[in-house]
Amino acid sequence: MAEMHNPMEQFEIKRLLDFKIGSLDASFTNSATWMVIAVILATTVFVYGMRQRALVPGKLQSVAELGYEFIAGMVRDNVGDEGKKYFPFILSLFIFILFCNILGLVPYSYTVTSQIVVTFAMAAVVFIGVTIIGVVRHGWHFLSFFAPKGVPLWLLFILVPIEVFSYLIRPVSLSVRLFANMLAGHTMLKVFGGFVVAMGLLGGWAPLAFIVALTGLELLIAFLQAYVFAILTCLYLNDAIHLSH
Amino acid sequence: MRKAVNSAFFVGLAMLGATGPAAAVGMPQLDIHTFAPQLVWLTIAFLVLYFVMSRLAVPAISDTLARRQAKIQGDLDAAEKANEETRALVAAYEKRLADAREEARRMTREQGEADGAAATARFNELHDRLAKQIGEAEKRIARQRDDVMAGLEHMASDIGRDVYAKLAGQPADQGALAGKISAAVRGGSR
Numbered sequence: 001m002a003e004m005h006n007p008m009e010q011f012e013i014k015r016l017l018d019f020k021i022g023s024l025d026a027s028f029t030n031s032a033t034w035m036v037i038a039v040i041l042a043t044t045v046f047v048y049g050m051r052q053r054a055l056v057p058g059k060l061q062s063v064a065e066l067g068y069e070f071i072a073g074m075v076r077d078n079v080g081d082e083g084k085k086y087f088p089f090i091l092s093l094f095i096f097i098l099f100c101n102i103l104g105l106v107p108y109s110y111t112v113t114s115q116i117v118v119t120f121a122m123a124a125v126v127f128i129g130v131t132i133i134g135v136v137r138h139g140w141h142f143l144s145f146f147a148p149k150g151v152p153l154w155l156l157f158i159l160v161p162i163e164v165f166s167y168l169i170r171p172v173s174l175s176v177r178l179f180a181n182m183l184a185g186h187t188m189l190k191v192f193g194g195f196v197v198a199m200g201l202l203g204g205w206a207p208l209a210f211i212v213a214l215t216g217l218e219l220l221i222a223f224l225q226a227y228v229f230a231i232l233t234c235l236y237l238n239d240a241i242h243l244s245h
Numbered sequence: 246m247r248k249a250v251n252s253a254f255f256v257g258l259a260m261l262g263a264t265g266p267a268a269a270v271g272m273p274q275l276d277i278h279t280f281a282p283q284l285v286w287l288t289i290a291f292l293v294l295y296f297v298m299s300r301l302a303v304p305a306i307s308d309t310l311a312r313r314q315a316k317i318q319g320d321l322d323a324a325e326k327a328n329e330e331t332r333a334l335v336a337a338y339e340k341r342l343a344d345a346r347e348e349a350r351r352m353t354r355e356q357g358e359a360d361g362a363a364a365t366a367r368f369n370e371l372h373d374r375l376a377k378q379i380g381e382a383e384k385r386i387a388r389q390r391d392d393v394m395a396g397l398e399h400m401a402s403d404i405g406r407d408v409y410a411k412l413a414g415q416p417a418d419q420g421a422l423a424g425k426i427s428a429a430v431r432g433g434s435r
Contacts, residue, residue, distance in 0.1 A: 032286035088299035
């Protein structure tokens with residue numbers, strides 16, 4: 001199987017245009033290409049699709065409204081009215097992840113969200129932003145979030161470190177969940193794709209059928225992980241705003 | 246539990262990256278040199294998307310949804326109003342129908358009463374006329390009877406005079422005979 005590609009090769013970052021901002025490497029890569037494509041597609045759906053602002057929506061406008069109402073409902077149900085301010089951010093986050101995930105399934109494309117640095121950056125922004133919101137709204141009282149009410153004092157010595165740890169681990173779990181799902185799915189597709197080639201015309205049909213089924217599953221996961229990322233952001237935001245457990 | 250698994254996975258990934266010095270052998274995701282360009286372009290792409298969403302898409306969609314909601318509510322209100330108007334019209338129509346029916350009944354009753362009164366009046370008039378005619382007829386009968394009686398008296402006095410003359414052979418005293426005959430006739434007629 002010498003001709004079989006390394007299944008990790010698909011995740012390599014390739015510099016297409018080298019350039020630097022000062023000492024910062026800002027080269028335009030294959031990853032950046034698909035980020036830009038995702039943004040252009042999202043803009044097409046949400047701006048070009050909404051250009052008529054029709055009372056009876058067309059196809060593209062229906063898609064835009066569906067996405068809007070999906071996330072608006074999520075923010076309303078999980079955060080409440082205070083969440084309205086952060087709705088454009090959560091919508092952008094959901095749409096960006098969703099488009100990157102789905103575009104990653106296009107053959108020869110690049111899956112932006114299969115890079116831990118990308119998912120971790122987004123999770124870190126969410127984590128830091130949510131923490132700042134919590135501190136600004138509640139001041140020192142925000143620390144009571146780590147001390148559940150109605151717990152004996154001696155238990156707090158155990159509980160508070162656990163709560164703090166589980167709070168600090170949030171950006172890690174949030175980013176790794178998305179990253180690992182994308183990584184595992186695409187690796188599996190690549191491995192079975194290699195089997196199709198290796199087993200040839202006679203035996204390749206079975207892994208090919210598996211790839212077809214797996215692609216369907218990956219489409220579901222692409223949506224599901226964007227949804228999970230958005231709803232967890234909502235829940236963290238709700239925690240920071242309402243200090244609820 | 247899931248968090249623990251995830252963090253273990255993360256640590257495992259880090260070790261995997263550490264064991265492979267060449268990024269292509271291990272995981273390309275852990276090649277630190279690729280982080281800066283990815284983060285730069287992630288920032289640019291996400292900021293552009295956030296700007297597009299918050300400035301263009303969200304206002305456009307919320308405006309459209311609000312206008313649609315207003316339109317639907319307006320249409321519902323208009324339909325409700327039209328419905329009420331129709332109900333009012335039906336009620337007015339039914340009231341007019343009931344009034345007309347009542348009016349018709351009243352007119353029929355009054356006409357009936359008027360007809361009754363006219364009939365009574367005609368009956369009374371007829372009754373009076375008949376009574377008058379009966380009265381006249383009776384008078385006429387009485388007069389005729391008197392005439393007949395007078396004729397009878399005259400005839401009786403003639404016959405009496407003739408009979409007296411035949412029997413007595415002499416003419417009767419006219420005055421006495423006439424009085425007696427007259428009394429006899431009148432008494433006999435009673």
